[in-house]
Amino acid sequence: MADLFDTPAAGPDEAPGTPGEGDGAPRPLADRLRPQALDEVIGQETLLGPDGPLGAMLASGALSSLVLWGPPGVGKTTIARLLARETALEFVQISAIFTGVAELRKVFDAARDRRRAGQGTLLFVDEIHRFNRAQQDSFLPHMEDGTILLVGATTENPSFELNAALLSRAQVMVLERLSLADLERLAQRAEAALDRALPLDGTAREALLEMADGDGRAALNLIEQVMGWPVEGRLDVRQLSERLARRAAQYDRSGDAHFNLISALHKSVRGSDPDAALYWFARMLEGGEDPRYLARRITRMAVEDIGLADPQAQAVCLQGWDTYERLGSPEGELALAQALVYLALAPKSNAAYTAYKAARKAAKxxxxxxxxxxxxxxxxxxxxxxxxxxxxxxxxxxxxxxxxxxxxxxxxxxxxxxxxxxxxxxxxxxxxxxxxxxxxxxxxxx
CATH class of the missing domain: 1.10.3710 (post-AAA+ oligomerization domain-like)
Incomplete structure (x- = not known):
């Protein structure tokens, strides 16, 4: 998936962000604001600073193969480009979505030819987790003999999606979603480039950045859209909402977001926090999660974390589940929410769960x-x-x-x-x- 400041591949002597100049083609704001150096990348200072892992690698001149793991729009592609520029490597970009075995072979052959000519290759693989096991294995000999320096980008947990052999030859670097402060810096950079201020009051400005949900490219696209409106004065939140649809939250029902949010929901219940539990429950519903999956997991919480400390808890969950089946969405979801609140406030015990596991162990x-x-x-x-x-x-x-x-x-x-x-x-x-x-x-x- 293309992320913040993504553009077509550029050679080692071509400045990132220059494609399209001189050909009369309009360039999106995100492309025009692409960082030209690593210290211009916003939001990843922990990774790129002098004491960060990537900063230390560059300072020592010993850059290894990497897997950049993070949500969309946080600079994975940009960082890969700038790493190639810093190390004078040829930058080659492919996407696992569109690249098959034949294309991979051509990429490796071209990298081998460059190596013979004394030129190294930084191969950037977007959505690397979409390659199957055999395709991932095909990178290994070329990484080992120095034909390529691999930089993979993924939004999914590498521990689950990438082969152990590939992970053993690459360091995983975690990129964080951009904070509101990071997005504000990005907005100020956009205003300076466009030589005008966003036509929004303070509250509307914050609401706009919140709509980006930590995604820098999304923030710049929203800013560019607002800047194109013919308005006088400054818009408030209501006027902004009327003109701009809220961006859907990042949520993949089969990916990391799914497992991260259900973990947050379960631990909020275990921690006796009904407000946090309701928040994560609502987040999952807003992301399109199946309420039946949530009903099953809520019932599991009653069995695993409350147990016989409150025997009624399981019955409350089953009643809520049955009510959902009878009413459907959205009314039935309230019954699940009530069960969730009951569980969060119930006395907690995993004694029966622990006893069951111990008995299974003894039986074996x-x-x-x-x-x-x-x-x-x-x-x-x-x-x-x-x-x-x-x-x-x-x-x-x-x-x-x-x-x-x-x-x-x-x-x-x-x-x-x-x-x-x-x-x-x-x-x-x-x-x-x-x-x-x-x-x-x-x-x-x-």
């Missing part, structure tokens, strides 16, 4: 140990002769309906998996558990 470790014979049924004479059912104590015959017998395998020590917390309904469960433990010890001692 103990293999095929048989139950003790006294708790086995004996429907045949042979089984009775083998001792099945012998010595079983029927709990209802005991005075307190508790026999205290051992139900673990004979060759396995008794385990304590479930350890309820002193919160919510589990306080009562802990009292019951402790009572049974005392009675069990008394009966065994007797």
């Amino acid at each position: 470790a103990t293999g095929s140990l048989a139950p003790p014979k006294h708790i086995l049924n004996a429907p045949t004479r042979l089984m009775k002769e083998q001792g099945y059912g012998a010595g079983y104590a029927y709990d209802h015959d005991a005075e307190d309906a508790f026999s205290g017998q051992d139900y673990f395998p004979e060759d396995m020590a008794r385990e304590r998996f479930y350890d309820p917390v002193e919160r919510g309904f589990e306080r009562d469960l802990r009292k019951r558990l402790d009572w049974f433990a005392r009675r069990r010890a008394e009966r065994r001692g007797g």
Whole structure:
């Protein structure tokens, strides 16, 4: 995906941002404002500063292959171009969306020819995560022998989308979305280039930059659109909203944004913050998330993080889910929101979840140990002769309906998996558990 200040490929001696000059073609504002040096790139000072990883690489003259990971419009393509310029490498750009095996072979052959002639190649691969495993592997020998210095750009988590072999030969650099302060600097740069101020009052100006949602190219496109309006004076927020549609939030239901936001939602509930939980819930709905997916995940939160501290929590979630199925959107989403608030404010316990995982672990470790014979049924004479059912104590015959017998395998020590917390309904469960433990010890001692 093209990002901030993206233009067609330029050679090492061609200044980035010059394509289109002299041919009479109009140039978008984002193209005209493309940085000409790394210190002009806005918003990535942590990466590019003297103490940053890329700044240190350039200072040492030891630039390695890179993967630039970040959202759209934060300067991935621009940084790659400027790195080629700083290191006097030929800049070659391809997109994983449009490049097949035959095109890749041509790119590698051309880079090999340049190398023979004493010219290195910085190969910039946009949307590198869209290459399949075999295509990603095809880069490896050319990276290893120095034919290319690879700079890949991706909006997806490289840990999930890129081969381990490729990642082991490249350093991942994380680019951050632009802050409002960064976007304001970009707006000021645009005003200086256009020699006029944005026709917006302070609140409308901030609203415009918020519409860009951290994307510098989107911000410049919005600014260019507003600058083209024939208006007198300054517009307020209402007037701006009437003229300009709000940009859709960045959200990919199968990508990083999906997993990041559901993680934020789950942890907000676990952290007993209903307001943050509602915010992330709304963010996912606004991004087009399927409410049924959210209903399933909300119910999972009740089981995993609240458990028996509030047995009603799971029922509230299932009722909310059922209400959504009956009402549909948007009315049914309110029932899910109510369930979410209930979970956030409910007492928390993962004791049952922890106990279940511990029991699964013990079950795998103990293999095929048989139950003790006294708790086995004996429907045949042979089984009775083998001792099945012998010595079983029927709990209802005991005075307190508790026999205290051992139900673990004979060759396995008794385990304590479930350890309820002193919160919510589990306080009562802990009292019951402790009572049974005392009675069990008394009966065994007797």
